Amino acid sequence: xxxxxxxxxxxxxxxxxxxxxxxxxxxxxxxxxxxxxxxxxxxxxxxxxxxxxxxxxxxxxxxxxxxxxxxxxxxxxxxxxxxxxxxxxxxxxxxxxxxxxxxxxxxxxxxxxxxxxxxxxxxxxxxxxxxxxxxxxxxxxxxxxxxxxxxxxxxxxxxxxxxxxxxxxxxxxxxxxxxxxxxxxxxxxxxxxxxxxxxxxxxxxxxxxxxxxxxxxxxxxxxxxxxxxxxxxxxxxxxxxxxxxxxxxxxxxxxxxxxxxxxxxxxxxxxxxxxxxxxxxxxxxxxxxxxxxxxxxxxxxxxxxxxxxxxxxxxxxxxxxxxxxxxxxxxxxxxxxxxxxxxxxxxxxxxxxxxxxxxxxxxxxxxxxxxxxxxxxxxxxxxxxxxxxxxxxxxxxxxxxxxxxxxxxxxxxxxxxxxxxxxxxxxxxxxxxxxxxxxxxxxxxxxxxxxxxxxxxxxxxxxxxxxxxxxxxxxxxxxxxxxxxxxxxxxxxxxxxxxxxxxxxxxxxxxxxxxxxxxxxxxxxxxxxxxxxxxxxxxxxxxxxxxxxxxxxxxxxxxxxxxxxxxxxxxxxxxxxxxxxxxxxxxxxxxxxxxxxxxxxxxxxxxxxxxxxxxxxxxxxxxxxxxxxxxxxxxxxxxxxxxxxxxxxxxxxxxxxxxxxxxxxxxxxxxxxxxxxxxxxxxxxxx
Numbered sequence: 001x002x003x004x005x006x007x008x009x010x011x012x013x014x015x016x017x018x019x020x021x022x023x024x025x026x027x028x029x030x031x032x033x034x035x036x037x038x039x040x041x042x043x044x045x046x047x048x049x050x051x052x053x054x055x056x057x058x059x060x061x062x063x064x065x066x067x068x069x070x071x072x073x074x075x076x077x078x079x080x081x082x083x084x085x086x087x088x089x090x091x092x093x094x095x096x097x098x099x100x101x102x103x104x105x106x107x108x109x110x111x112x113x114x115x116x117x118x119x120x121x122x123x124x125x126x127x128x129x130x131x132x133x134x135x136x137x138x139x140x141x142x143x144x145x146x147x148x149x150x151x152x153x154x155x156x157x158x159x160x161x162x163x164x165x166x167x168x169x170x171x172x173x174x175x176x177x178x179x180x181x182x183x184x185x186x187x188x189x190x191x192x193x194x195x196x197x198x199x200x201x202x203x204x205x206x207x208x209x210x211x212x213x214x215x216x217x218x219x220x221x222x223x224x225x226x227x228x229x230x231x232x233x234x235x236x237x238x239x240x241x242x243x244x245x246x247x248x249x250x251x252x253x254x255x256x257x258x259x260x261x262x263x264x265x266x267x268x269x270x271x272x273x274x275x276x277x278x279x280x281x282x283x284x285x286x287x288x289x290x291x292x293x294x295x296x297x298x299x300x301x302x303x304x305x306x307x308x309x310x311x312x313x314x315x316x317x318x319x320x321x322x323x324x325x326x327x328x329x330x331x332x333x334x335x336x337x338x339x340x341x342x343x344x345x346x347x348x349x350x351x352x353x354x355x356x357x358x359x360x361x362x363x364x365x366x367x368x369x370x371x372x373x374x375x376x377x378x379x380x381x382x383x384x385x386x387x388x389x390x391x392x393x394x395x396x397x398x399x400x401x402x403x404x405x406x407x408x409x410x411x412x413x414x415x416x417x418x419x420x421x422x423x424x425x426x427x428x429x430x431x432x433x434x435x436x437x438x439x440x441x442x443x444x445x446x447x448x449x450x451x452x453x454x455x456x457x458x459x460x461x462x463x464x465x466x467x468x469x470x471x472x473x474x475x476x477x478x479x480x481x482x483x484x485x486x487x488x489x490x491x492x493x494x495x496x497x498x499x500x501x502x503x504x505x506x507x508x509x510x511x512x513x514x515x516x517x518x519x520x521x522x523x524x525x526x527x528x529x530x531x532x533x534x535x536x537x538x539x540x541x542x543x544x545x546x547x548x549x550x551x552x553x554x555x556x557x558x559x560x561x562x563x564x565x566x567x568x569x570x571x572x573x574x575x576x577x578x579x580x581x582x583x584x585x586x587x588x589x590x591x592x593x594x595x596x597x598x599x600x601x602x603x604x605x606x607x608x609x610x611x612x613x614x615x616x617x618x619x620x621x622x623x624x625x626x627x628x629x630x631x632x633x634x635x636x637x638x639x640x641x642x643x644x645x646x647x648x649x650x651x652x653x654x655x656x657x658x659x660x661x662x663x664x665x666x667x668x669x670x671x672x673x674x675x676x677x678x679x680x681x682x683x684x685x686x687x
Contacts, residue, residue: 044146044165055435056448057149057501059083069684070631070646072182073139082553082588084537085149089660091672094222095255095282104533104559105161107581110523115161121244123290123307127328128353128381130159131457136248136286138209138226141168151452151482154433157383157404160452168228170196173203182682187214201234216675217256219271224250242292255280258662258669268673278318286311300337319522321362327354345387353379374414377458380407400433421470429453443489452480460525480507497541505533529563552589573614580663583608601629612661612670623657642686650678
């Protein structure tokens with residue numbers, strides 16, 4: 001569908017629904033409709049903000065028990081679809097993970113997540129150097145998603161181009177046991193069990209899952225076991241202790257690489273020969289644990305958190321065999337209160353990241369070449385922050401300031417040629433934030449100014465174009481400033497929840513990836529000019545009846561380079577070129593019907609074409625894809641057991657499209673193809 005047809009298609013669909021269901025639209029069932037702005041405290045902001053008061057763009061998505069039990073969500077894009085400003089590319093490559101971007105921040109990442117601060121159950125997945133790996137997360141376990149859009153380093157510091165807060169905690173700790181089993185296309189098998197139990201003031205929750213997929217493409221097999229757990233303890237005097245943990249073990253994940261246009265025409269399901277011949281893949285194991293103590297009072301409250309993470313990684317690739325053992329630990333303390341018409345808050349953060357890195361030359365068939373890098377990397381991060389806000393009924397002002405200091409240290413243990421490449425890099429940042437909000441009858445109007453910074457990660461620092469050890473001395477943090485204005489609320493007569501936001505963001509000292517002939521598929525980085533991000537976000541959720549809901553999210557993105565770079569490198573681009581990997585127009589919509597005990601959900605995604613390289617010489621075609629989910633809310637087997645079958649058909653029309661691209665890849669190998677029509681079926685048991 002062309003970009004000019006997106007809005008008419010949405011309006012036509014809404015009109016047809018209005019004509020087909022006129023009686024329902026005119027006579028809604030008020031007892032079943034609940035569309036007030038959420039009063040849930042937004043944990044992603046580290047303050048007593050809610051969706052009804054936050055003077056910046058924030059979205060909260062809560063998945064129901066029915067959604068969790070009937071949707072085979074083996075990728076994050078399946079649970080986050082439709083959140084404005086957030087785009088998740090499923091690469092069909094678990095060795096790289098999904099590319100996640102918020103208003104374009106994160107567009108350049110080669111693997112994992114960059115430019116966005118991510119937390120899982122109050123424990124940071126983003127380590128002090130700004131890198132985020134989300135493979136510990138089973139998307140099917142996610143109950144609530146919070147997204148702060150735009151520069152938000154005031155809240156979390158490094159990589160704060162946006163914030164993603166994910167929660168697997170149950171809505172209630174009432175005793176229950178649920179099991180879910182499903183299977184389907186491309187050798188997919190999954191089993192999940194979760195249980196909750198309350199014992200007086202203590203609540204317990206455990207969720208474990210296993211997933212195996214042969215994969216749509218050759219050499220893309222994936223096997224993983226994941227587990228999350230929680231303990232919530234209501235202590236005397238209004239205090240609360242929360243313990244959260246997570247664990248992942250992935251013993252066999254293959255890396256199929258990306259394909260050229262010629263490869264796609266020949267066989268979309270093939271793996272890149274370079275990666276398959278090298279048996280490229282990844283094996284990893286990670287565990288994390290966090291403890292949070294909260295104290296709530298009328299005039300003052302505080303929260304203290306300590307957390308730790310251990311991760312081991314073995315990553316054979318065509319250009320190197322990489323081993324990394326990581327330890328990360330940190331703490332944060334916040335205090336907030338009220339004084340007259342003012343609300344105040346202060347915070348202190350500290351974290352340490354310790355990596356043992358070894359790189360070997362790799363010649364395939366699991367035969368290692370010589371040791372090329374052997375070093376210990378340490379990242380230290382400390383920060384202080386403060387915030388003041390008014391607490392009037394309708395018009396409020398808030399302002400905050402955060403100061404960060406980050407130090408990278410590298411101890412070279414290889415001493416190639418007797419040369420010691422040990423060294424250090426230090427960076428500092430001050431991140432101000434200002435917001436205005438005005439509460440009106442139909443909703444909340446707001447305007448805000450925010451800033452963010454993003455340091456090079458240890459991986460980006462050690463990837464030196466001269467292929468030697470130590471840190472690259474020539475790259476520095478990129479920094480962003482952003483302005484936005486928006487309006488969100490509820491139109492009660494139509495039971496319509498809506499949100500609209502416009503934004504403009506400037507990024508300077510942009511970290512740009514490029515590749516060299518000597519480095520092969522390894523990405524190197526440099527600060528190359530600046531970029532401008534501007535756009536429009538619209539989100540609608542309409543419930544004309546208790547058994548029908550229509551949701552739609554539209555994003556208009558205009559992200560361009562503001563300076564030209566021309567030096568013969570692959571990263572060459574001209575002023576005015578469009579950032580690759582981000583479409584200008586994207587529309588996501590869904591229609592959910594729940595007649596009786598049945599649930600029918602149809603969703604669609606319409607994406608404009610977009611460039612695959614900085615030079616804007618190649619494009620990924622636009623696409624339209626539709627998905628269908630059918631389920632039953634539960635059939636009583638016994639007095640205590642209910643079974644809920646479900647069926648999902650992804651890519652219902654069997655469209656041929658590429659769900660993601662490898663930006664600036666060598667030899668035109670940009671494309672990461674998506675599967676054709678895929679059917680999955682299963683059931684969940686509730687006791």
